[in-house]
Amino acid sequence: MAFVHAPSRTGFHAAERFNVAIEAIKSFRARRAAYNRCYNELALLSDRELNDIGISRMDIPTIAAQEAAKV
Known part of the structure; x- marks a missing residue:
């Protein structure tokens, strides 16, 4: 009789979950940087320029x- 190893858990391994x-953190930081860059550039404009x-x-x-969502 042969024994077959069947993993009891399907899904990602720990290393894959970590990656x-x-x-996700890199993506969040990129979106946050885009938000801050756009916000700061627009905030520097005068009311007349806006x-x-x-x-x-x-x-x-x-x-x-909206600009950050494009990243």
């Missing part, structure tokens, strides 16, 4: 979030 977690491009100061967080 997935690292990639009005010229058709946005208000209250729109800056939303626009920065």
Whole structure:
């Protein structure tokens, strides 16, 4: 009679889970950097400059979030 080793657990191994977690952190940091860069660039503009491009100061967080989502 032969014994067959069948893993009782399917899914990722610990190293794969670790790599997935690292990639998620890298992705988060890239999105956060894009958000901060966009937010800071728009925040430096005067109200008149913002009005010229058709946005208000209250729109800056939303626009920065949309830009970060593209990363």
